[in-house]
Amino acid sequence: MKEFVIKRTIRLFTLLFAVSFLTFMLVYLSPIDPVRAYIGADMLLISPEQREAIQSYWGLNQSMFLQYKQWLTNLLSGDFGTSLIYRTPVFDVISDRFFSSILLIAIAWVSSGIFGMVFGTLAAMNEGKWLDRFIKGYCYVLLSTPGFWLGLLLLMVFSVWLGIFPTGLSAPIGITGSEVTFMDRLYHAILPAMTLSVVGVSNVCLHTRQKLVDVLRQPHILQARANGLFGMRLFIRHGLRHVMIPAVSVHFASFGELFGGAILAEQVFSYPGLAQAVVDAGLQGDVPLFLAIVVMSAVFVFVGNWLADMLYYLLDPRLRRGEKPS
Numbered sequence: 001m002k003e004f005v006i007k008r009t010i011r012l013f014t015l016l017f018a019v020s021f022l023t024f025m026l027v028y029l030s031p032i033d034p035v036r037a038y039i040g041a042d043m044l045l046i047s048p049e050q051r052e053a054i055q056s057y058w059g060l061n062q063s064m065f066l067q068y069k070q071w072l073t074n075l076l077s078g079d080f081g082t083s084l085i086y087r088t089p090v091f092d093v094i095s096d097r098f099f100s101s102i103l104l105i106a107i108a109w110v111s112s113g114i115f116g117m118v119f120g121t122l123a124a125m126n127e128g129k130w131l132d133r134f135i136k137g138y139c140y141v142l143l144s145t146p147g148f149w150l151g152l153l154l155l156m157v158f159s160v161w162l163g164i165f166p167t168g169l170s171a172p173i174g175i176t177g178s179e180v181t182f183m184d185r186l187y188h189a190i191l192p193a194m195t196l197s198v199v200g201v202s203n204v205c206l207h208t209r210q211k212l213v214d215v216l217r218q219p220h221i222l223q224a225r226a227n228g229l230f231g232m233r234l235f236i237r238h239g240l241r242h243v244m245i246p247a248v249s250v251h252f253a254s255f256g257e258l259f260g261g262a263i264l265a266e267q268v269f270s271y272p273g274l275a276q277a278v279v280d281a282g283l284q285g286d287v288p289l290f291l292a293i294v295v296m297s298a299v300f301v302f303v304g305n306w307l308a309d310m311l312y313y314l315l316d317p318r319l320r321r322g323e324k325p326s
Contacts, residue, residue, distance in 0.1 A: 120247075148268055167269075281293065
């Protein structure tokens with residue numbers, strides 16, 4: 001276990017270095033002008049001398065490697081830089097939006113995992129029947145459905161027509177941040193989280209179904225059925241552990257897909273989270289904020305895969321014995 005943790009930690013730092021350097025290089029080579037992003041509409045009013053002074057202040061007149069070295073040094077010391085579009089420290093921008101994004105992704109992740117396993121189990125236990133065909137058809141339709149279209153449909157039905165949920169934002173309009181309660185944030189996060197979770201159910205459901213179908217065809221399952229073991233008793237005693245392993249792998253690996261889907265969901269519902277911030281930073285040339293969120297998303301995805309490996313180790317006794325699973 002110690003060796004496993006050490007190797008994963010080394011991989012994490014290697015990944016963060018590679019992701020940060022490649023992102024920094026792409027931003028440096030892009031046509032985005034950080035000075036123009038910082039000045040905004042008053043760009044035509046500044047003189048060439050003022051522009052050079054701004055470039056010198058931010059270190060933009062240095063080479064790419066020197067800029068990256070300075071940024072990496074500041075990052076390791078806990079300084080994420082200053083956001084050019086919000087005029088505040090990047091850490092404050094991220095911390096202000098972090099809870100909203102985590103709440104949205106957590107609701108979507110938990111609900112998609114639960115419903116995916118339940119639907120996949122029901123489909124496998126009723127293989128070939130109408131319920132199995134209905135669930136598979138439902139999953140295939142969801143896999144071919146664009147996330148933004150589904151979000152617009154849910155917004156139109158549940159917000160515009162029925163008026164059950166708000167049309168956007170992460171808190172009620174007209175109150176201060178200190179007055180916003182957890183239930184207010186949860187209420188505003190339900191509809192965008194539903195958009196993410198409905199699409200995420202399909203992968204978990206189909207993987208769970210296929211694995212459980214393979215398990216139920218094994219000789220020992222046929223023997224158990226011959227001995228009178230059916231339904232949920234059969235699933236709990238012989239199928240649950242086998243289903244958990246692929247479900248855990250697929251579901252934890254979906255962290256990256258959830259973050260990517262959150263960008264579309266936050267755009268559709270005007271939800272002010274990290275995904276919305278990274279879009280604004282990319283379009284308006286806010287390099288410090290963009291780099292910080294990219295690094296955070298890389299850590300987010302890596303931790304998801306790392307947790308999947310850890311649960312694999314706990315669920316599969318063959319790994320604890322040093323054997324390779326078939």
